[in-house]
Amino acid sequence: MSGEWIEHDGRGMPVPSDTIVDVRDRDGTEWVGYPADFHEWKYGTDFPNEEVASYRIASQASLEA
Structure with missing residues (x-):
């Protein structure tokens, strides 16, 4: 399962x-x-x-869904 959603602050790419x-x-x-x-x-x-509001690192399970 993917991790928790992280609220994004709009300051650029965090990963x-x-x-x-x-x-x-x-x-x-x-x-x-x-x-x-x-x-x-x-x-x-x-x-x-289209700007990112929240994100999470994808897991293998979410990629196969």
């Missing part, structure tokens, strides 16, 4: 870019099993609803 993460965007959309560099980590973009 290495190749880390596989599960993400909840600010609009509530969940993305499972994507590399960290796929997401908008820094706040203030042209697409605020």
Whole structure:
């Protein structure tokens, strides 16, 4: 099972870019099993609803779901 969700502060990518993460965007959309560099980590973009609100490191179980 994946770990607990970590609230993101919008200050940039908190993990290495190749880390596989599960993400909840600010609009509530969940993305499972994507590399960290796929997401908008820094706040203030042209697409605020796509910015990361919370994240967790993906587990093998979440990748197979």
